[in-house]
Amino acid sequence: MDPMTKMFVADIHHFVAAHDLELVHFAKGQRKDDVTQRFLAGFTAEEGVLYVGRAQEKAGVWRTQRRYNPATGGSYAWLVRSSALINHFYFYCLDADFGPFFIKFGTYFPYTAKLCVNGNEWAKRQAARAGIGFQALDNGFAACDDVDRLQAICDTLGPEHIDALLRKWLKILPSPFTGEDEAVGYRYRVSILQAEFSLTQMLDRPVAGRVFFEQVIRDNLDIGRPDQVGLVFDRRVITRGPRRTPGTFRTRVITDGVTPSLHVDYKHAKVKQYHKQGRALRTETTINDTRDFGLPKRLTSLPPLRQLGFTANRRLLGVQRISHNPVRGAEAFTAVTAPIVRAGRERIPGLRFGDPRVHALLQALLVHRLLPRGFTNRELRTLIAPLLGQRVEDITAGKMTYDLRRLREHGLIQRIPKTHRYRVTDTGLQHALFLTHAHDHLLRAGLAELTDPDPPIPSQLRSAARTYQQAFDDLTARSGLAA
Amino acid sequence: MKPHIGTDAGALYGRQPDAFAEVRAGQGSAAGAAVGGEQQIVGAKLEVLDVPGDRIDELGGDPEAAGLVVLRALASGCWPCGGLSDRSPVVTLPRTVADVLSDHVVFEVECIDRMYLNVWMPRLAAVGWPGSSSAIGATGTPPPH
Numbered sequence: 120m121d122p123m124t125k126m127f128v129a130d131i132h133h134f135v136a137a138h139d140l141e142l143v144h145f146a147k148g149q150r151k152d153d154v155t156q157r158f159l160a161g162f163t164a165e166e167g168v169l170y171v172g173r174a175q176e177k178a179g180v181w182r183t184q185r186r187y188n189p190a191t192g193g194s195y196a197w198l199v200r201s202s203a204l205i206n207h208f209y210f211y212c213l214d215a216d217f218g219p220f221f222i223k224f225g226t227y228f229p230y231t232a233k234l235c236v237n238g239n240e241w242a243k244r245q246a247a248r249a250g251i252g253f254q255a256l257d258n259g260f261a262a263c264d265d266v267d268r269l270q271a272i273c274d275t276l277g278p279e280h281i282d283a284l285l286r287k288w289l290k291i292l293p294s295p296f297t298g299e300d301e302a303v304g305y306r307y308r309v310s311i312l313q314a315e316f317s318l319t320q321m322l323d324r325p326v327a328g329r330v331f332f333e334q335v336i337r338d339n340l341d342i343g344r345p346d347q348v349g350l351v352f353d354r355r356v357i358t359r360g361p362r363r364t365p366g367t368f369r370t371r372v373i374t375d376g377v378t379p380s381l382h383v384d385y386k387h388a389k390v391k392q393y394h395k396q397g398r399a400l401r402t403e404t405t406i407n408d409t410r411d412f413g414l415p416k417r418l419t420s421l422p423p424l425r426q427l428g429f430t431a432n433r434r435l436l437g438v439q440r441i442s443h444n445p446v447r448g449a450e451a452f453t454a455v456t457a458p459i460v461r462a463g464r465e466r467i468p469g470l471r472f473g474d475p476r477v478h479a480l481l482q483a484l485l486v487h488r489l490l491p492r493g494f495t496n497r498e499l500r501t502l503i504a505p506l507l508g509q510r511v512e513d514i515t516a517g518k519m520t521y522d523l524r525r526l527r528e529h530g531l532i533q534r535i536p537k538t539h540r541y542r543v544t545d546t547g548l549q550h551a552l553f554l555t556h557a558h559d560h561l562l563r564a565g566l567a568e569l570t571d572p573d574p575p576i577p578s579q580l581r582s583a584a585r586t587y588q589q590a591f592d593d594l595t596a597r598s599g600l601a602a
Numbered sequence: 603m604k605p606h607i608g609t610d611a612g613a614l615y616g617r618q619p620d621a622f623a624e625v626r627a628g629q630g631s632a633a634g635a636a637v638g639g640e641q642q643i644v645g646a647k648l649e650v651l652d653v654p655g656d657r658i659d660e661l662g663g664d665p666e667a668a669g670l671v672v673l674r675a676l677a678s679g680c681w682p683c684g685g686l687s688d689r690s691p692v693v694t695l696p697r698t699v700a701d702v703l704s705d706h707v708v709f710e711v712e713c714i715d716r717m718y719l720n721v722w723m724p725r726l727a728a729v730g731w732p733g734s735s736s737a738i739g740a741t742g743t744p745p746p747h
Contacts, residue, residue, distance in 0.1 A: 181726075222721070228726070229722070229723050229726035230723070231720065231721065231722045231723070232721035232722075233718065233719065233720060233721060234717075234718075234719040234721050235716065235717070235718050235719070236716075236717050236719075237715060237716050237717070238713050238714030238715055238716075238717065239713050239714075239715055242711075242713050258715065258716075259711065259713070260711055262709075263709060263711070266709045266710075266711065269711060270711060270712065273711060273712060273713040273714070274712075276713075276714050281717065281719065285719075285721060296723075304725055305723055305725060305726075306723075307721045307722065307723060308721075308722060308723070308724050309719050309720070309721055310719065310720045310722065311717070311718075311719060311720075312718045312719060312720045313716070313717070313718040314714065314716075314717050314718075315714070315715035315716045315717070316712070316713075316714055316715065317712070317713055317714075317715040318710060318711075318712050319710060319711050319712075319713075320703060320707045320709075320710040321707065321708045321709050321710065322706050322707060322708065323706050323707070323708050324706065328706070331702075331703075331706070335699055339699075400703065400707075403715060416720075418719070421714075425714060429712050432712070433700070436698065436699045436700040436703065437698050437699075437700050438698070439698060439699040439700075440697065440698060440699070441697060441698070441699050441702050444702050444705070446706055
C-alpha cells in the first residue's frame with residue numbers, strides 16, 4: 120500500500136500548492152480551533168478551503184503479518200488490526216450550507232477519515248437564507264426575529280444533509296481512492312462517533328442567569344446518582360449484580376476559569392449544563408456510543424438519537440430541583456445596593472452592603488418602623504449619630520437629606536403626603552432586617568470567630584476552618600514530596 | 603397582664619407608650635410565651651409588643667388576630683408585612699429547574715450541535731488476507747496453500 124499512500128500524500132501537497140493554501144504543522148496540545156478562527160477571520164469567499172493542517176495522531180491501521188500454513192509450511196501475508204502514530208491531514212473548510220467544518224484523513228491504509236460539523240452553524244446559514252434576522256451567540260443564537268421558524272429549520276437537519284456535504288467535499292479534496300475504485304464499490308460510509316444535542320435557553324437577565332445556574336449546581340450535586348440518571352435518560356439503571364449498568368455514576372462540577380459546568384454520565388453518554396457566555400443556560404447531551412441506546416452507529420440513526428438527546432436535556436431540567444429562585448434574590452439585592460441612574464445623568468448612589476453608614480441607616484429603619492406617625496430628618500439624625508459614634512451636631516441636615524433620598528429612591532421609605540415625615544415601607548423593613556442580620560450576626564460574628572487569636576469559647580466554624588487549613592497544608596506537603 | 607412597651611424601647615422611640623394602640627389584655631401572656639418574655643430588635647428591648655392602630659388595620663383589622671400575627675412573626679424574627687393572609691405559614695417545596703426557568707427564558711432553541719463522524723471504507727474493514735475475493739478478505743478466510 121506504500122505507493123498508494125505516497126501518491127495520496129503527494130496529491131495533498133499538490134492541492135496545497137495549487138490553491139495557494141497554508142500548510143500548518145500542529146504542535147502537540149495546540150488548539151486547532153484558535154488557528155481556524157484566525158484563518159476564518161481573513162476568509163472572504165462564500166466557501167472554500169481555509170487551510171490544511173498536519174498532525175501526528177494515533178489511529179487504527181492495518182498491518183501485514185507473515186504467517187505460515189501449518190500443513191504446507193508456505194508463507195502468506197495476513198492483515199491484522201493495529202494502532203500507530205501516523206500523519207493526519209486536516210482540511211479546514213467553509214461550506215455555504217454548513218459553515219466551518221473539517222475533514223481529516225489518515226495517511227495510512229485504509230485511509231479512514233473523520234468529519235466534524237456543527238448543526239448550529241448549519242442552522243445559522245439556513246436562517247440567513249430564509250431571511251430570518253438573528254444575532255449569533257458563539258455557535259448558537261442570542262436573539263432571533265422568528266424563533267418558531269428557526270426551530271423548524273433546526274428540526275430539519277438530517278443524515279441526508281451531512282452525507283451530501285461529505286460527497287460534495289470528497290470530490291473537491293484529494294482522496295486516496297480514485298473514481299475507478301469508487302465504481303467497483305470502494306465508497307466511504309459515514310457513522311456516528313459523537314453527537315451533541317443542545318438546548319439553549321436565553322435568559323432575560325444575564326447576570327442573574329449565572330446566579331441561577333450556580334444555585335442549580337448547589338441544589339443538584341446528587342443529580343449523577345443512578346436513580347436520577349435513570350430518570351434523565353429514561354433507562355433502567357441496574358446498580359448490582361452481573362448485569363449492572365456499566366459506567367461511573369457521578370456528578371462533576373468542572374470549572375473552566377470562573378465558569379462552572381455540571382456533568383452527568385450514563386454509560387458513554389454525558390449531559391453537560393453551563394451558563395453560556397453569561398447569557399444563556401445551555402444543556403447538552405453528548406452521545407459517544409449509539410449502542411448504549413441499542414442503536415447502530417450508522418448515520419441513519421441520527422433521527423432516533425436526536426429524539427433521545429433532546430428528551431434527555433428536557434428530562435434533566437425536569438429532574439433537577441431548585442430550592443428557591445435565586446434570580447429574585449439577586450435582583451432584590453441589586454435593587455438596594457446598586458446606584459439608580461435616571462435619564463443618563465441623575466445618579467442616586469446605592470446603599471452599599473458593608474458600608475457602616477448604610478448599616479446604621481438600616482438599623483434605624485427597624486426602630487422607626489414601629490412609629491405610627493413616621494419619622495423626620497431630625498429624628499433619624501438623632502438615632503444615626505450614636506450608631507456611627509458621632510455627635511448629633513456633627514451630622515448635618517444636608518447629610519441626612521442625602522441619606523433620606525437614597526432610602527426613598529430605593530423604595531425603603533416613603534414620604535407621608537403633605538408632611539416632612541417618612542415612613543418605612545414593607546420592603547424597607549424586610550430588607551433592613553435581613554441585611555442587618557446578615558451583616559451583624561453572620562458576617563461580623565463569623566469573621567470574629569475565624570480571626571480571633573484567643574476566642575473566649577470554642578467555635579465550630581473555627582474548628583472546621585482549622586481542619587480544612589490543616590488538610591490543605593498536608594496536601595501541599597505531600598505534593599511537594601511527590602514532586 | 604396588660605401589654606406595654608418596655609422602658610428601653612420607649613426611651614429609644616422618644617415617645618410615651620400610650621402613643622401606641624393597646625392590644626387586648628390577655629395577649630401579653632401569649633407574647634411572653636411566644637417571644638420568651640423579651641424580644642430584642644436592634645438594641646430596642648420590647649418586653650411585649652404593642653401593635654399600633656394603623657398596623658392593626660394593615661394586618662386585617664382584628665386586633666387580637668393582628669397581635670397573634672405579630673407575635674408569631676416576632677418569634678420567627680421578623681415583623682409582619684401586609685394582611686393576615688400574607689402571613690400564613692409558607693412551606694417552600696423545591697421546584698424543578700424547568701418550572702423556575704420558565705419565568706426567565708426569553709426564547710429557546712433545540713439544535714444538533716457538534717457531530718463527529720467516522721468516514722470509513724466498509725470493504726476495507728475486516729481481518730483477512732489480501733487476496734480474498736472481498737478485496738482484503740473477511741474473518742475466517744482460510745489461509746492459502
